[in-house]
Amino acid sequence: MTGTEEEKPAAQRRSTVRSLLRLWPYVRPVRGRFLGAVAVATTASAMSLVIPLALKWIVDGPIADKDPSGVWLGGLALLVLGVLEAGLFGVRRMMVAGPLTGVEARMRAALYRRLQRLPVSFHDQWPSGQLLSRGTTDLMLLRIFLAFGVTFLVVNGLTIALGFVILLLQQWTLGLVLLAPVVPLVILCRYFEVSYSRAARTAQDQVGDLTTVVEESVLGIRVIKGFGQHRGQERAFAELSARLRGTEMHKARLLGVLWGLIMALPEVAIGAALMLGMVQVADDHLTAGALVAFLSTALALRWPVESIGFLLAIANDAAAATDRYMQVMDAPLPSPDPAAPATAEPPLPGDGLRMTGVEFRYPDAPPEAPPVLRGIDLHIRTGETMALVGATGSGKTTLTALIPRLHEATAGRITLDGQDIAALPRERLRRLVSVAFEEPTLFSASAGENVLMGTDEAREEELLRALAVAQADFVHDLPEGHRTQVGEQGLSLSGGQRQRLALARAVVGRPRFLVLDDPLSALDVHTEALVERALREVLATTTALVVAHRPSTVLLADRVALLSRGRIAAVGTHQELLHSNREYARLMSGQEHHPQAEGDARR
Numbered sequence: 001m002t003g004t005e006e007e008k009p010a011a012q013r014r015s016t017v018r019s020l021l022r023l024w025p026y027v028r029p030v031r032g033r034f035l036g037a038v039a040v041a042t043t044a045s046a047m048s049l050v051i052p053l054a055l056k057w058i059v060d061g062p063i064a065d066k067d068p069s070g071v072w073l074g075g076l077a078l079l080v081l082g083v084l085e086a087g088l089f090g091v092r093r094m095m096v097a098g099p100l101t102g103v104e105a106r107m108r109a110a111l112y113r114r115l116q117r118l119p120v121s122f123h124d125q126w127p128s129g130q131l132l133s134r135g136t137t138d139l140m141l142l143r144i145f146l147a148f149g150v151t152f153l154v155v156n157g158l159t160i161a162l163g164f165v166i167l168l169l170q171q172w173t174l175g176l177v178l179l180a181p182v183v184p185l186v187i188l189c190r191y192f193e194v195s196y197s198r199a200a201r202t203a204q205d206q207v208g209d210l211t212t213v214v215e216e217s218v219l220g221i222r223v224i225k226g227f228g229q230h231r232g233q234e235r236a237f238a239e240l241s242a243r244l245r246g247t248e249m250h251k252a253r254l255l256g257v258l259w260g261l262i263m264a265l266p267e268v269a270i271g272a273a274l275m276l277g278m279v280q281v282a283d284d285h286l287t288a289g290a291l292v293a294f295l296s297t298a299l300a301l302r303w304p305v306e307s308i309g310f311l312l313a314i315a316n317d318a319a320a321a322t323d324r325y326m327q328v329m330d331a332p333l334p335s336p337d338p339a340a341p342a343t344a345e346p347p348l349p350g351d352g353l354r355m356t357g358v359e360f361r362y363p364d365a366p367p368e369a370p371p372v373l374r375g376i377d378l379h380i381r382t383g384e385t386m387a388l389v390g391a392t393g394s395g396k397t398t399l400t401a402l403i404p405r406l407h408e409a410t411a412g413r414i415t416l417d418g419q420d421i422a423a424l425p426r427e428r429l430r431r432l433v434s435v436a437f438e439e440p441t442l443f444s445a446s447a448g449e450n451v452l453m454g455t456d457e458a459r460e461e462e463l464l465r466a467l468a469v470a471q472a473d474f475v476h477d478l479p480e481g482h483r484t485q486v487g488e489q490g491l492s493l494s495g496g497q498r499q500r501l502a503l504a505r506a507v508v509g510r511p512r513f514l515v516l517d518d519p520l521s522a523l524d525v526h527t528e529a530l531v532e533r534a535l536r537e538v539l540a541t542t543t544a545l546v547v548a549h550r551p552s553t554v555l556l557a558d559r560v561a562l563l564s565r566g567r568i569a570a571v572g573t574h575q576e577l578l579h580s581n582r583e584y585a586r587l588m589s590g591q592e593h594h595p596q597a598e599g600d601a602r603r
């Protein structure tokens with residue numbers, strides 16, 4: 001899912017103004033400074049309109065009277081006005097720079113907070129590049145709009161209005177000539193807005209797609225190199241890049257046409273006004289000074305008028321960026337924690353983990369597809385280790401994700417020591433249950449910090465205990481011990497080292513319940529023996545559900561549950577199931593060609 005504009009029906013397409021108004025809650029805290037800056041910029045801009053009036057006074061007064069001291073005085077007045085105008089624009093920039101970078105930082109923090117809280121199902125559906133680009137490129141576009149675009153849309157709009165009032169007051173006939181292009185320009189701007197806003201949204205979505213490809217290629221560089229896929233990736237990148245370039249060219253063409261017309265039409269009008277003005281001067285209906293002042297005012301309006309084109313472009317880019325930002329901010333959060341803990345059932349210490357009639361269906365699954373899990377009844381006694389075995393795609397990972405509520409069961413109940421997990425505050429649930437996933441994800445932090453993510457108490461003795469339990473003593477041999485940075489995703493460590501660090505993280509908070517998704521997957525024999533030893537230690541201390549693919553993992557468990565097409569088909573010891581259940585025997589025998597597994601299975 002990319003949330004692209006093309007997916008929406010035309011009726012739902014936004015209005016630029018309505019989209020931009022959604023920024024108000026973020027701008028509100030700095031509205032004083034913001035409006036002050038607009039006022040300062042408007043004053044500065046008005047100065048540029050006063051300068052022609054001073055010019056008229058110089059031409060009709062001291063120059064006509066051949067009075068040099070008056071000309072000097074007029075020149076000085078012009079200099080003061082010019083310096084004031086420049087100074088005020090500088091003040092405006094200083095007034096908004098700090099508060100607006102603050103707005104950007106707050107919006108970025110809010111987006112990050114939201115992303116952390118959104119459910120796993122949201123992240124399953126959104127490519128990470130789309131989220132990254134919303135937090136970077138889109139917010140940058142919004143800062144440009146807020147710091148520059150919106151101010152000058154207001155300031156230049158007011159300057160144009162004020163300028164035309166002055167022009168009409170000076171010479172209403174010539175003023176009307178200059179006003180003539182307004183109607184075609186408004187129609188043109190309207191057409192431009194519709195076409196440009198669509199192109200802006202497409203371009204920003206394409207930046208998101210491109211970011212996804214770059215991110216995937218960086219993270220998957222080993223696979224790409226291993227399979228010699230760099231040409232294919234380059235091709236995919238080049239295609240997306242060419243598509244983005246095409247959209248940007250389309251935007252540039254639209255802006256080029258608009259800008260050309262916005263510049264040409266007023267020039268034609270000024271030319272016409274000049275001709276008419278000269279006729280009036282020749283007929284003595286107008287002084288030369290009045291014509292100079294009129295034309296100077298008209299020329300002072302050139303920049304505000306010309307700027308409208310690219311200011312509209314900035315506004316449309318910002319509106320598309322706001323829509324994309326809000327798409328994430330509007331995504332629904334998981335249901336809030338239950339309000340009153342008093343309503344929760346009393347705990348039944350020693351009851352273990354129970355699943356009763358549990359059903360689960362992925363939110364994005366087609367409606368006709370059966371639920372991934374159906375009628376799951378399972379009881380893991382306190383202190384017991386239950387292995388979960390099943391064919392690939394039978395729903396093992398999905399089942400484990402329901403216990404820490406990474407996904408919410410669509411029906412049924414899961415209780416931990418008698419307490420329904422749906423009624424437990426998430427924070428308490430996360431303290432009760434620890435998880436180690438099949439792919440042991442580590443973060444760009446020290447080995448110790450990675451382990452201590454599993455607990456609120458960052459105590460060194462807890463860290464050392466967890467490292468010892470998980471047989472992760474190799475950490476002490478790293479150059480700076482547990483303070484050694486393990487690099488992005490822990491790629492500087494071996495698979496077995498990463499898996500043992502992930503185990504240490506799972507046990508550091510002394511959880512009562514432990515969920516492990518295939519912790520021995522893809523390990524060599526030597527490493528597997530190390531991790532297995534670690535697992536035995538770990539499992540002795542908790543109640544655990546362990547997804548197992550091979551007999552060596554199954555043998556760590558007291559009992560085994562067989563998951564078949566989303567249902568629990570059998571529960572028993574490894575030996576019992578091996579003799580009584582054909583599917584289980586087949587699954588286990590599938591490992592027999594593996595020497596390690598074969599040895600384990602015979603034990």
Ligand SMILES: Nc1ncnc2c1ncn2[C@@H]1O[C@H](COP(=O)(O)OP(=O)(O)OP(=O)(O)O)[C@@H](O)[C@H]1O
Nearest residue numbers: 124362365372390391392393394395396397398399
């Ligand atoms: N995010 C998702 N959205 C929709 N369907 C999903 C999602 N994740 C998994 N599935 C589907 O749910 C089913 C069970 O997947 P799951 O990963 O739980 O199986 P598994 O038993 O753990 O498989 P394996 O042993 O290969 O890891 C599969 O058919 C899979 O296609």
